[in-house]
Amino acid sequence: xxxxxxxxxxxxxxxxxxxxxxxxxxxxxxxxxxxxxxxxxxxxxxxxxxxxxxxxxxxxxxxxxxxxxxxxxxxxxxxxxxxxxxxxxxxxxxxxxxxxxxxxxxxxxxxxxxxxxxxxxxxxxxxxxxxxxxxxxxxxxxxxxxxxxxxxxxxxxxxxxxxxxxxxxxxxxxxxxxxxxxxxxxxxxxxxxxxxxxxxxxxxxxxxxxxxxxxxxxxxxxxxxxxxxxxxxxxxxxxxxxxxx
Amino acid sequence: xxxxxxxxxxxxxxxxxxxxxxxxxxxxxxxxxxxxxxxxxxxxxxxxxxxxxxxxxxxxxxxxxxxxxxxxxxxxxxxxxxxxxxxxxxxxxxxxxxxxxxxxxxxxxxxxxxxxxxxxxxxxxxxxxxxxxxxxxxxxxxxxxxxxxxxxxxxxxxxxxxxxxxxxxxxxxxxxxxxxxxxxxxxxxxxxxxxxxxxxxxx
Numbered sequence: 216x217x218x219x220x221x222x223x224x225x226x227x228x229x230x231x232x233x234x235x236x237x238x239x240x241x242x243x244x245x246x247x248x249x250x251x252x253x254x255x256x257x258x259x260x261x262x263x264x265x266x267x268x269x270x271x272x273x274x275x276x277x278x279x280x281x282x283x284x285x286x287x288x289x290x291x292x293x294x295x296x297x298x299x300x301x302x303x304x305x306x307x308x309x310x311x312x313x314x315x316x317x318x319x320x321x322x323x324x325x326x327x328x329x330x331x332x333x334x335x336x337x338x339x340x341x342x343x344x345x346x347x348x349x350x351x352x353x354x355x356x357x358x359x360x361x362x363x364x365x366x367x368x369x370x371x372x373x374x375x376x377x378x379x380x381x382x383x384x385x386x387x388x389x390x391x392x393x394x395x396x397x398x399x400x401x402x403x404x405x406x407x408x409x410x411x412x413x414x415x416x417x418x419x420x421x422x423x424x425x426x427x428x429x430x431x432x433x434x435x436x437x438x439x440x441x442x443x444x445x446x447x448x449x450x451x452x453x454x455x456x457x458x459x460x
Numbered sequence: 461x462x463x464x465x466x467x468x469x470x471x472x473x474x475x476x477x478x479x480x481x482x483x484x485x486x487x488x489x490x491x492x493x494x495x496x497x498x499x500x501x502x503x504x505x506x507x508x509x510x511x512x513x514x515x516x517x518x519x520x521x522x523x524x525x526x527x528x529x530x531x532x533x534x535x536x537x538x539x540x541x542x543x544x545x546x547x548x549x550x551x552x553x554x555x556x557x558x559x560x561x562x563x564x565x566x567x568x569x570x571x572x573x574x575x576x577x578x579x580x581x582x583x584x585x586x587x588x589x590x591x592x593x594x595x596x597x598x599x600x601x602x603x604x605x606x607x608x609x610x611x612x613x614x615x616x617x618x619x620x621x622x623x624x625x626x627x628x629x630x631x632x633x634x635x636x637x638x639x640x641x642x643x644x645x646x647x648x649x650x651x652x653x654x655x656x657x658x659x660x661x662x663x
Contacts, residue, residue, distance in 0.1 A: 255507070273509055275537040284567065329482075329491060333509070335569040336537055364467050367508025367590060369491045371482070372468030409468045409489060449493055450464040453506065453644050 222397045225382045232394065237387040240377070240437055245358065245448035247365045255366025257448070259358040262391055263348035268358035270366040273336035287333035291321035293355055295344040300392075316352050323356055323376075323405045323414040329369040338368060349395035350378045356405050356415070361445050365452070374414055375441040376405035379430040381422055386429050388437055402427075404434055408442045411435055462646070465496045465503065478502050495644055506644060510589035510619050512536060512571055514562050519584065519617030520573075522556045532558065534619045535586065538569030542576050550578065557584055557623055559615055579615065582625030585633055587640050589620040594643040595636055602649065606635045609656035631659055 225232060235241070241262030250256035253269035260266075276282040293316045297307050309317070324340060340363065342355040356376035364373055379388050381400040395401055400420030406413055413431070422430065465471070471481055472488040480492045480503040490496070494503040512518075520540065524531035530542040530552055542560060544550065552558065556578055563574035587595055596603050596616050607614050611627030624632055635652055642648060 254509075273537055332511075335567065364493045365507065367492060367505055369480070369508075370467040371484075371489070371491060373466055407468070409470075410485070446466050446469075449466050453464060 223393060225394060225397060226385065231382070231387065233391060237382075237385050238433055238436070240389040240440065241391065243354075243441075243444065245361060245444050246451075247361050247448045248452045253362070253366075255362040255364070255368070257358040257361040257365060259354050259361075261350065261354040261357075262389075263346060264344070264351055264354045265346040266351060266354050266358050267343045267345060268355065268362040269341045269343075270339065270359070270362040270368065271341075272338035272366070272368075273333040274339070276335065276337040281337075282335055285334050286330035287328070287336045287338050289321050289324050289328060289330070289338050289340060291317045291324065291340045291342070291359075293317045293320055293342045293344075293352065295347055295351070298346075299344045300347040316355075319415055319417065320352065320356055320359065323374060324359070324363065326412075326414050327360075327370050327372055327374055327407060328363065329371065332369045338363075347392070349390050349392035350403065352376065353378050353389075353403050353405070357441060357445065361448055364445075364449055372407040372409045372412075373442065373445055374405050374407045375438050375445060376403060376415065377434050377437055377441065378403040379434050381420065381426060381430075386426055386433060388433050400426075402430055404431070406434060406438055408438055411438075462495045462497050462644075464493070464506070464644075465490045466493050467491055471496065471503075476501060480505055504644075505590050507588070508590045510536065510592075512562055512565055512619070514564065516562045516618040517559065518562065518573070518619045519557065519559055519579070519615055519621040519623045520619070521584065521621075522552045522554055522558060525552065525554055532560070532573060534571070534617070535589075535621065536571060536619060538571060540571040540573065542573040550576065552576075552578065557582070559617070559623070579623050579625075582613070582623055583629065585622050585624070585636065587616075587620050587622055587636060589618075591640045591643050592616060592618055592620055594648065595622070595639050597649070602639065602652065605649075605653065606632050606656065609660060610635070628659075631656070 243261040246258045249258045255270040257268045344351045353376035360374050382398045400422050402418040405415035469490045475483045476488045492505045494505040520532035520534035523533040528544040532540045558576045560573040560576035564572040610632040612624050612632040614624045
């Protein structure tokens with residue numbers, strides 16, 4: 216995306232462009248059950264990212280020939296709103312990037328949702344990026360996992376996702392848009408916290424073996440914070456009442 | 461002590477067999493969001509789709525008719541059919557509300573109904589399928605309580621459709637909505653009782 220010719224300074228006085236440390240995440244908040252018509256939904260604000268996730272199903276498989284007799288299929292639609300970012304998302308409808316991200320997100324949830332509990336059905340996952348600022352697929356997966364749990368879909372785990380990468384010699388976590396475009400390496404990953412199983416791993420740029428293991432360790436460390444926020448968001452839907460109306 | 465749990469949460473460090481949980485690598489994990497009861501060792505789901513089982517009583521609306529085979533809308537994604545046999549006298553029109561029980565589930569997506577009977581008049585409301593057991597209550601206590609207070613005839617289908625007729629239907633509907641919203645808070649029966657009694661005094 217970014218060319219090296221006009222590369223901005225990504226590290227100023229040992230801090231990142233927005234004043235964060237290398238292992239510091241952007242502030243984020245998660246709210247579950249925000250859409251009444253959806254079976255499950257979630258709204259996440261992660262830095263400047265604003266993402267809405269909705270889950271429908273299990274429902275009838277359309278088109279019919281995609282039906283699997285013994286398990287459910289998952290359909291995922293990741294989309295960026297035309298107004299979501301400063302650069303070229305002015306066109307509605309899926310583009311090459313959105314189709315690819317939809318596919319990898321679908322595969323994350325195929326490994327987590329108990330598909331065989333819902334034979335011959337379809338579960339729809341929608342991720343709509345209202346405002347994007349780097350790491351939207353990670354935030355989208357985190358939100359969609361909450362939406363799936365909110366819909367009461369049986370799952371093995373509540374996955375989270377985060378991007379890690381390299382700026383110069385430093386491994387850093389949770390890239391924003393500028394770092395995403397101009398960093399030396401960017402690696403979004405989705406993890407199941409139960410056994411730290413990696414469900415998604417994509418990479419731009421280059422990392423050596425030691426850097427990859429450090430990056431994965433940083434993602435897992437950050438994961439405990441995200442997992443806690445996801446769980447809090449889910450139980451908050453009912454918490455107003457637990458203490459007694 | 462009841463607590464809210466989410467999918468993937470460890471319930472036990474050993475293999476324990478319980479509802480809505482699975483075991484992996486010698487540990488027991490939750491697989492659905494719900495309330496975990498320490499004493500009873502089970503999870504009560506807070507949300508979730510209805511899973512049809514043979515012999516479930518359901519309430520549905522006839523949506524199509526062809527040669528004495530009726531398609532019934534019960535809020536399930538697959539097809540639901542009521543096949544009228546030789547000895548059944550009943551015939552239905554599109555839009556009729558019926559009560560029936562599930563005879564068979566074919567290919568896990570086509571439900572065959574049996575022992576159908578028409579429900580004439582009245583109205584139908586939907587509740588979340590996960591809350592149906594609470595609306596019914598232990599041995600029908602909850603639905604009986606509402607029925608007596610509102611003098612309404614109520615039938616609760618396992619699929620989440622509730623049919624009611626006569627009496628103070630607004631009160632009955634309000635009570636059912638309250639159960640749906642507050643089923644996870646302890647002391648539900650007392651609160652519903654209180655609500656129904658207050659309403660009685662008000663009139």
